[in-house]
Amino acid sequence: MNRLMKLMTTAAILAAASAMTPAFAANTAITVGMVLEPPNLDPTSGAAAAIREVTYANIFQGLTRFDANGAIIPDLAKSWDISPDGLTYTFHLAKGVKFHDGSDFSADDVKFSLDRARAPDSTNAQKGLFADIASVDVADPLTVKVTLKKPNGSFLFNMAWGDAVILSPKSIATEATKPVGTGPFKFVNWVKGDHVELAKFDGYWGAPAKLDKVTFKFISDPSAAFAAVMAGDVDAFPMFPAAETLEQFKSDPRFQVIVGNTEGKTILAMNNGKKPFDNIKVREAVAHAINRKEIIDGAMFGYGTPIGTHFSPQNPDYVDLTGQSNYDPEKSKALLKEAGYPNGFTVSLKLPPPPYARKGGEIIAAELAKVGIKAEISNVEWAQWLEQVFKGKDYDMTIIAHVEPMDLDIYSRDNYYFNYKSDAYKKIMAELSSATEPAKRSELLKQAQKQIADDYVNAFLFQLPKTGVANAKIVGLWKNQPTPANDMSEVYWKD
Amino acid sequence: MVPFLLKRLISLALSLLAASVVIFLVLQVVPGDPASYMLGMNAQPETVEALRQQMGLNEPLVWRYLTWIAGLAHGDFGISYTYKVPTAELISQRLWVSLPLAVYALVLSTLIALPVGIIAAAKRNTAADYGIMGVTQFGIAVPNFWFAMLLVLLFSITLRWFSAGGFPGWSAGFLPAMKALTLPAIALALPQASILARVTRSSLLDTLSEDYIRTARAKGLTRSQTLVRHAVRNAMIPVLTIIGLQFSFLLAGAIIIENVFYLPGLGRLVFQGITQRDLIVVQSVVMLLVFAVIVITFLVDIAYAVVDPRLRSRS
Numbered sequence: 001m002n003r004l005m006k007l008m009t010t011a012a013i014l015a016a017a018s019a020m021t022p023a024f025a026a027n028t029a030i031t032v033g034m035v036l037e038p039p040n041l042d043p044t045s046g047a048a049a050a051i052r053e054v055t056y057a058n059i060f061q062g063l064t065r066f067d068a069n070g071a072i073i074p075d076l077a078k079s080w081d082i083s084p085d086g087l088t089y090t091f092h093l094a095k096g097v098k099f100h101d102g103s104d105f106s107a108d109d110v111k112f113s114l115d116r117a118r119a120p121d122s123t124n125a126q127k128g129l130f131a132d133i134a135s136v137d138v139a140d141p142l143t144v145k146v147t148l149k150k151p152n153g154s155f156l157f158n159m160a161w162g163d164a165v166i167l168s169p170k171s172i173a174t175e176a177t178k179p180v181g182t183g184p185f186k187f188v189n190w191v192k193g194d195h196v197e198l199a200k201f202d203g204y205w206g207a208p209a210k211l212d213k214v215t216f217k218f219i220s221d222p223s224a225a226f227a228a229v230m231a232g233d234v235d236a237f238p239m240f241p242a243a244e245t246l247e248q249f250k251s252d253p254r255f256q257v258i259v260g261n262t263e264g265k266t267i268l269a270m271n272n273g274k275k276p277f278d279n280i281k282v283r284e285a286v287a288h289a290i291n292r293k294e295i296i297d298g299a300m301f302g303y304g305t306p307i308g309t310h311f312s313p314q315n316p317d318y319v320d321l322t323g324q325s326n327y328d329p330e331k332s333k334a335l336l337k338e339a340g341y342p343n344g345f346t347v348s349l350k351l352p353p354p355p356y357a358r359k360g361g362e363i364i365a366a367e368l369a370k371v372g373i374k375a376e377i378s379n380v381e382w383a384q385w386l387e388q389v390f391k392g393k394d395y396d397m398t399i400i401a402h403v404e405p406m407d408l409d410i411y412s413r414d415n416y417y418f419n420y421k422s423d424a425y426k427k428i429m430a431e432l433s434s435a436t437e438p439a440k441r442s443e444l445l446k447q448a449q450k451q452i453a454d455d456y457v458n459a460f461l462f463q464l465p466k467t468g469v470a471n472a473k474i475v476g477l478w479k480n481q482p483t484p485a486n487d488m489s490e491v492y493w494k495d
Numbered sequence: 496m497v498p499f500l501l502k503r504l505i506s507l508a509l510s511l512l513a514a515s516v517v518i519f520l521v522l523q524v525v526p527g528d529p530a531s532y533m534l535g536m537n538a539q540p541e542t543v544e545a546l547r548q549q550m551g552l553n554e555p556l557v558w559r560y561l562t563w564i565a566g567l568a569h570g571d572f573g574i575s576y577t578y579k580v581p582t583a584e585l586i587s588q589r590l591w592v593s594l595p596l597a598v599y600a601l602v603l604s605t606l607i608a609l610p611v612g613i614i615a616a617a618k619r620n621t622a623a624d625y626g627i628m629g630v631t632q633f634g635i636a637v638p639n640f641w642f643a644m645l646l647v648l649l650f651s652i653t654l655r656w657f658s659a660g661g662f663p664g665w666s667a668g669f670l671p672a673m674k675a676l677t678l679p680a681i682a683l684a685l686p687q688a689s690i691l692a693r694v695t696r697s698s699l700l701d702t703l704s705e706d707y708i709r710t711a712r713a714k715g716l717t718r719s720q721t722l723v724r725h726a727v728r729n730a731m732i733p734v735l736t737i738i739g740l741q742f743s744f745l746l747a748g749a750i751i752i753e754n755v756f757y758l759p760g761l762g763r764l765v766f767q768g769i770t771q772r773d774l775i776v777v778q779s780v781v782m783l784l785v786f787a788v789i790v791i792t793f794l795v796d797i798a799y800a801v802v803d804p805r806l807r808s809r810s
Contacts, residue, residue, distance in 0.1 A: 037767070039533065039771060040579045045546075047534050047535025047536070048535070120545070121549075123545055123546045123549060125533070125534040125537060126537055128537065177580055191588075191662070191759065192585060193592075193759025193760075194661055194758075195661070217757075219660070219661075219757045220757070223755070224660055224755055227644075227647045227652060228659045228660060230659070231647075232655070233658045233659050233660070382527075383529075383531075383532045383770065384526050404536075
């Protein structure tokens with residue numbers, strides 16, 4: 001027993017000593033917390049945001065990229081020329097770019113990656129981004145020519161997505177577990193279920209990263225995430241799951257709280273193809289029955305920007321249409337009466353797992369009850385949600401955040417789960433997809449926003465916030481989330 | 496002994512086969528498609544179809560069951576849909592967390608429970624007994640995840656002696672790895688130790704009231720000699736049963752503690768597998784756990800039979 005005690009004391013001392021070391025060393029390492037572990041590390045064959053949150057701009061790069069504010073800037077393509085007819089894009093690639101395995105990057109890799117993404121057997125989750133490409137041709141090792149089937153005003157935007165990054169044919173087979181890219185960090189190690197480790201890539205072609213080591217640690221439980229940040233096990237948690245504790249971090253000088261926006265448009269979706277929501281008056285009634293502030297305060301602890309249409313408020317083309325669906329229960333009741341439902345009706349409300357849906361759903365059900373609509377809540381898992389609601393369209397109402405940026409086109413898709421059918425809207429979208437002139441595009445984007453708000457397709461709730469916590473000494477983290485990413489290239493510790 | 500063993504082995508094989516069919520079928524009924532889960536909301540139907548084809552999900556049901564079982568039989572657990580690495584590799588990585596954690600917790604719990612239970616029985620109806628019974632009642636009543644949070648608050652956030660969770664991997668060295676498992680093991684051990692202590696006490700009390708104990712005392716053995724030589728040994732059978740049960744529980748049921756300490760254990764692998772519809776991982780892990788439980792029960796049965804010849808003839 002004595003020996004055991006001694007052993008335990010020694011262990012405790014060792015433990016204490018090892019816990020102290022990071023505080024004294026000059027800090028070039030960071031541990032970043034994430035709620036979900038990526039299933040694999042190949043962003044070109046899976047939709048999980050977590051894949052991009054580890055790899056985007058760290059390991060992998062595309063022809064273009066999103067900057068911290070969502071603007072499209074050059075990446076592996078340092079410049080490009082667009083033919084007057086808008087059909088040919090000639091990309092001039094950066095010089096001296098190397099993959100992490102030491103091989104040289106060239107136009108062949110671009111051709112390989114784009115052709116792979118649009119191939120018939122491609123498993124790219126955003127294959128639609130590449131749909132307009134007619135051919136990819138290598139002009140010389142540093143020049144690649146992409147020809148489109150029709151002009152596409154968002155082609156450069158499409159190429160910035162995590163799904164459009166450039167891979168090397170040599171490492172393609174093992175990309176999922178040992179990713180090899182051209183970015184400022186290279187993959188080192190993945191202890192599954194616990195963390196992924198990246199290290200600075202010395203052969204990087206651009207400005208070298210300031211950190212030597214980045215560790216992404218996966219903690220899904222909100223109270224465990226809180227404990228991990230408090231205990232200093234995690235230096236930054238950019239999408240922190242325990243929003244209720246943010247006030248506590250704000251008052252603690254050791255930490256900084258970073259609040260920004262994501263691209264997540266949170267909506268109360270209604271099945272436009274099914275009674276009673278096939279009636280626009282009913283949908284309008286629902287929109288007026290909902291008090292956005294109450295939902296944001298109750299489900300999101302006050303974080304989140306109200307939206308009145310399916311568009312991100314941080315976008316310069318955003319139109320604030322929240323007034324059109326203001327909280328007005330009396331108007332809501334009147335509309336229901338006009339629609340032939342003076343005593344309301346009963347519908348189902350399917351809620352996927354995120355707190356915005358589960359907590360928000362209860363508040364919304366209570367609000368709807370006040371105007372006579374009885375919403376029966378049923379909680380579903382993600383896989384069930386995708387199967388029943390998204391694929392099967394077997395639902396009345398659901399709450400969901402659409403996280404893809406600039407996804408107005410989903411309202412023009414046939415057979416989409418909203419069951420919204422509008423020729424006027426399709427016409428706007430068709431014009432938009434071929435418009436390349438900025439003023440024209442801006443005008444069309446605004447028209448589209450108005451159209452879906454006028455048709456009360458869904459009840460538009462709020463923009464999903466990005467609420468993060470980090471050590472107060474960390475500089476360079478993104479405030480907003482224009483695309484799922486934790487770009488570590490500019491991050492450093494100040495003294 | 497041989498017919499007994501044979502019978503037990505056949506029933507073991509049949510249980511495993513039945514379990515495999517049930518596990519496989521239940522997972523087929525669960526709504527949700529792994530391919531659509533992986534590709535998300537913006538994927539085109541043809542892409543989902545291409546991925547289903549790639550994953551072998553379009554094969555007939557019976558064929559998929561048979562390939563799975565045939566694979567299991569020679570140790571091939573298949574490739575995880577989401578992680579895209581062999582399932583066997585995933586399971587063995589997780590087992591290297593779950594197994595040591597279960598053993599660690601079991602050792603802690605036994606080290607605490609046996610002496611405590613024996614003392615309580617030996618000093619029946621004294622303050623020590625009442626004290627111990629009170630504490631163990633508390634130990635059973637306290638949910639272990641809550642106790643785990645208290646441990647984190649004290650040792651990680653306030654004192655900063657331990658990390659709040661996570662597992663550095665055995666490659667980081669024996670001590671750091673054991674250190675990472677210490678708080679979870681304590682949290683897991685508390686309720687188990689409480690149960691075990693109470694079982695030890697009552698089993699020992701039963702034994703102490705047997706005639707042979709009186710005889711031993713009458714022959715002139717002291718109280719403690721009787722206790723050690725005759726009572727404790729005979730009281731061990733129910734205690735061993737409980738320890739056996741606890742081990743299977745700790746191996747499979749540590750999921751809540753794994754979540755609190757974000758440990759990459761088997762429980763979390765199953766949980767993740769279920770949400771992501773990584774069916775191949777789920778069915779293999781569940782099968783493995785069923786196998787473990789059945790084998791442990793089998794071994795315990797055999798141990799009884801070895802210890803107590805009466806059980807052999809009865810079966």
